[in-house]
Amino acid sequence: MSTWIDIAALEAVPQRGARLIKTRHGCVAVFRTAVDEVFALDNACPHKNGPLADGIVHGKAVTCPLHNWVISLETGQAQGADEGQVATYPAKVSEGRILLDADFLQQRAVA
């Protein structure tokens, strides 16, 4: 069973933008797409740990600001010729609030 925790109002993250969540074990980036889907990924590009939350969001992907790797928000997989993957976490929008799955975040803390 998942334990959804309320993070913030959807409006707190701009469309085609991202904000950070600080955890004890590093930052998670929460993305909001142009059509109000939300995704949560580790804020570190598999290439050189670039801050993905500072990238340009397009469709369901984000481009890392350091060297333009394009990362799928759905799978965390690097697109195109690049290889690598970022951890993703279950996230959803309910009644205008962003919810993340606490169990998953906790597993991350353990790992």
Next chain:
Amino acid sequence: MTQKLVVIGAGMASGRVLEHLFDAEADFEVTLFNAEERGNYNRIMLSPVLSGEKTYEDIVTHDADWYATNAVTCHFGTHVTAIDRAAKTVTSSKGTTSYDKLLIATGSAPFIIPVQGKDLHGVITYRDLDDTNAMIEASKSGGKAVVIGGGLLGLEAAAGLAERGMDVTVLHLMGHLMERQLDEAAGFLLRRDLEKRGITVKCRASTTAILGTDKVEAVLLEGDEKLEADLVVMAVGIRPETRLATDAGLEVARGIEVGAQLQTSDPDIFAVGECVEFDGQLFGLVAPLYDQAKVLANSLMDEPAVFTPKELSTKLKVTGCDLFSAGDFAEGEGREDIVFRDPARGVYRRLVIEDDCIIGAVMYGDTADGNWFFGLIRDKTDISDMRDTVIFGPAYQGGAPSDPLSAVAALPRDAEICGCNGICKGQIEDAIAAGATDIAALRSQTKASASCGTCTGLVEQVLAVTLGDDFVLPTAQPVCGCTDMTHEDLRRMIKAQELKSLPAVWQACNWKTPCGCHTCRPALNFYLLADWPLDYEDDPQSRFVNERKHANIQKDGTFSVVPRMWGGITTPDELRAIADAADKYAVPTVKVTGGQRIDLLGVKNEDLPAIWDDLNQAGMVSGHAYSKGLRTVKTCVGTDHCRFGTQDSTGLGIQLEKALWGSWTPHKLKLGVSGCPRNCAEATCKDIGIVCVDSGYQISIGGAAGMDVRETSLLCQVATEAEVMDVVKAVTQSYRENAKYLDRIYKWMDKVGLEWIQAQIGDLDTRAALVARFDLSQTIYRKDPWAQHVAKPAPYEPLATLTLEAAE
């Protein structure tokens, strides 16, 4: 012996005659008169200019260089008023000019229906560039347009005006549109497509008067119906312009009568184009005019040639309305029809057959096979063997597959590819064999696809078939994978179609992705704010992080902060404030930059608003060290301290920086002002450099000291600081309006040419307009982004901080 050739009229027909003469190196000294203020341009392409898909520059056929290279004496904007056949001279406002041979190419004049109100302001015809520009100008204020005439020109005008946002009604006297080229069924499909674009069509509508006091207000129809109108376009037909010829006593019927060598009744006077009549026929389409031009050039060079009119085909140049017609499609004794309809797709084809030959074809919706049918008509091919399937086109004949390349491969060498210029497949193959292996080279050598352009695809297919695997489709580089358009096309679309938002661009330019990508969005964001500073709202999410967060991202995700130091001048107080900020936020590195200011490296994301606030308090603003915009103006100390200084270079640098800061440009923009030619500020490797001399200021542009190292080129020299300010603003604005995103000034200069930029800046009206547009934009953008972000710091804070306990 060199003969004097005088040409009256610089249109497409006479232009082609001159091309043939110069290609053959014929011994003529040419004087060219044109009533229009310009030389030869591709008149067929006025409709794309009207609709905004092309500009006048795109359709110029002969530019000033071409006339100069061929030593043509040009008198543009000059009417020839009389021809003296006995003295062999022509008279104009430039005096009299004598000729050995005279060529009349006066074209045609639009037919004006003789109703009350035809001379009111706001009633225009559709014939030349001035008419087109008048329509573009009129459409800017929106409102209602009435187009009188539902023929080829009228409909192209209507579609163009509708595209530019006018409410358009087309009035047509006959029962269906384009009745000379289309039958009723195709006319209906065309009408339906136009109505889908919001154009109202009224057939059997006869205009009785145009109403208005000082400008047009309405059009009155028979039956007393009144249509409001802010603009009336008359496109009811043309008549040959024959006044000069009539006055000179040449034989004139409806047009100037010529024989098969295009000679008039005077053996030293020739005529070509829409003004001539041959064998009782007039000519309005470009293909027979080009045939005439070829014959005429040969006649002038005393080489035998004979003009014979050919079958003609017609296409409408309205994007999205594909129609094609050729030959004779009237019903008649002994004629049979084959008709194919697919109403759901809006496809209609009709062939008219007489004695087992196709004599006419009308196609609507899917016209890809038009040229094939046209070939069958022209060659009078016996179709009895393929009668069952002929309507389906070449793909279904003899079981051949519907691969367009195999259809082209199967064409004989004498199959016509380019109808406008009468170029056959064999001529194209020969040119390819001789080394013309791309479209541009083929166009310049054979003229194939160089006029209306609709056969470009076919010419490319001939290239592909002939070259095989060596053929690379010659496409200009698109912006990114989201679109097939180039940066240049995109900029034109944004201006011409007045696209003022990202979604508008994506929609109008057929974007393949829902919201672009990291390559196209920053470019589009820049183009939109540069072209529409008042209407477009900057989109931070389409900016690279540096411009979104107004600081430079470093490899560890921290940022660097650079406050502005105007012209490199600072004060002890500013230095103390910078030192305090460095201490307070534990800045690990403090460095002096190449642009004469101080960089604080390693500031944490969430500390940015606070450090900016501290620097703001000390009177400092963002240095935009991160932007595709004005960076710094580097200066030397000038006359204040230096014993060699000739002008106040520091003061001028500060003025420039205060005027230009905050402006966004296609790439970073660095300036330098040196007080004397010793050039201590290294001004001659900046994007814009000013070197002070005793007599004033040398302004040069296009320097670089990065991946490429370039010295600037001199733009101009001026005497006063005020002129420096204007020239720098104007060149910056021209760069903003015209360059491709991420091109530094030197790359832009390589593309448009220093001379073009000099002409822009040199023309004082153009310069003033550029300055005005720059100043207008700066009313929005000359603001400190740091202060604006300090006021609303939220995005820099984490959204939440979670303190989850690790599981046991």
